[in-house]
Amino acid sequence: MADDLTERIIGAAIEVHRVFGPGLLEAIYEEALCHEFALRGLGFQRQVEIEVRYKDKLITGQRLDLLVADEVVVELKSLRVLPDVATAQLLSYLRVSGLKRGLLINFGESRLVDGIKRFSL
Template sequence: MHENEISEKIIGAAIEVHRILGPGLQESVYEEALCHELHLRGLAFGRQKSVPIPYKGIKLGTDFRLDLIVEDKVIVDLKAKEKLSEIEKPQLLTYLR
């Protein structure tokens, strides 16, 4: 499945979760509900996956923690807020390296 098709299904699942649960809950609640929706839509995913941080030929002792990785192609970073802070924007781009 292509990344665009996966992304469309993830967005549809997220909209469904928000439509049913509404705003104001903790990220962990949305994560659990989104995982259920992804499962219902036949998407494989991993939760809270550790990704090592490479640095000059070594792996640092601290890892990135991804909220969800869907079909081993699309990273989902859940946020339960109206908009991203200025710190969170570059952090998300770092995950893609």
């Protein structure tokens, strides 16, 4: 199910990929994507720490790559082949954060549309 916010995020990612193409470090794409979000007026937070609860213990140290508009978790990768664990990772982030929507964006693809996965809980 498409929505305006995720479409805007994807549009920004496509622009970054159009300029850079595949092959750079994930951190470069993250920096460029954040700049593109700012240019498009999208509110975001980078490297957002979330708490994971295990029984009665809160465990810190887990970070989301990006959180857009306090609603969409964006996990970035820059890999030639995306491992299955990347999907499991994003689904886990959604579960523990209580958020409902996520995007997994792999800048390692030659065509970025082939590297975008949407998730909704």
